[in-house]
């Protein structure tokens with residue numbers, strides 16, 4: 001089978017650099033374009049620059065049309081505005097779109113769902129195997145424990161992260177809500193401050209810490225009367241997200257248009 005021709009969006013960012021580093025060592029994929037914003041100072045620079053001195057022959061560009069003309073899939077860790085634009089372009093070109101970007105609004109999610117009517121889209125707030133397995137465990141725990149055990153989600157990330165709660169925290173919150181058979185939107189508490197009053201039964205709380213170079217730590221606490229369960233994941237290397245995204249891109253081959261998750265890619269749906 002031919003190699004999957006990949007476009008990386010956000011190629012000069014932390015995740016983009018990790019992707020361009022591991023693509024040459026990943027069987028079945030080939031980088032054909034590396035996209036950045038039109039005003040990026042990195043335009044024209046070899047996209048291999050982020051990981052030492054080995055050029056890969058793919059210069060960074062902002063020409064979306066040219067990039068998509070020679071591609072099978074897009075791997076996108078950029079910004080909400082960019083990912084929604086890419087989703088529309090991917091739908092028009094019928095190219096698979098793997099979206100890792102977080103901080104998406106409901107309107108952004110709706111636009112992505114609309115694009116997924118035309119092409120294969122895999123979106124997840126976390127592409128790692130560990131976090132997606134953790135979500136399965138959180139759902140089971142929430143189902144078994146019920147709302148009498150208070151669920152709180154604590155996350156910590158590097159000082160440069162711009163959105164909160166993290167996409168992963170929201171994914172884990174959705175898992176807990178699903179386990180309880182409730183909607184997260186109606187049962188979440190974000191950013192308590194001031195005279196909050198006692199905790200509301202059944203709410204799922206979120207707390208976000210930012211500092212240093214932390215790649216991504218998440219803990220789901222189930223606090224009961226006189227005892228506590230904590231389920232945690234710590235990412236030690238951005239490679240876990242990048243490898244998951246490349247596995248997702250390869251998985252899209254031959255799939256029907258639709259919106260998929262990493263649980264689908266990893267075979268964890270219904271686990």
Ligand SMILES: NC(=O)C1=CN([C@@H]2O[C@H](COP(=O)(O)OP(=O)(O)OC[C@H]3O[C@@H](n4cnc5c(N)ncnc54)[C@H](OP(=O)(O)O)[C@@H]3O)[C@@H](O)[C@H]2O)C=CC1
Pocket residue numbers: 009010011012013014015016035036037040077078079081082099100101102103124125126127128167241
């Ligand atoms: N789902 C997952 O597993 C993971 C998700 N993420 C998420 O991925 C996103 C990116 O993270 P990270 O790499 O750390 O962030 P960075 O800010 O380091 O990288 C994002 C890159 O995207 C670029 N960009 C912005 N707009 C466009 C555009 N229109 N076209 C092309 N490129 C564009 C930015 O350029 P500029 O700097 O000029 O704005 C930047 O270089 C975040 O939302 C983060 O939360 C991160 C890790 C794992």
Ligand SMILES: O=C(O)C1=N[C@H](C(=O)O)C[C@H](O)C1
Pocket residue numbers: 102125126157161165166167168169215216217
């Ligand atoms: O911005 C990051 O860095 C990360 N973002 C994702 C999130 O919002 O959960 C995934 C990972 O934790 C790193």
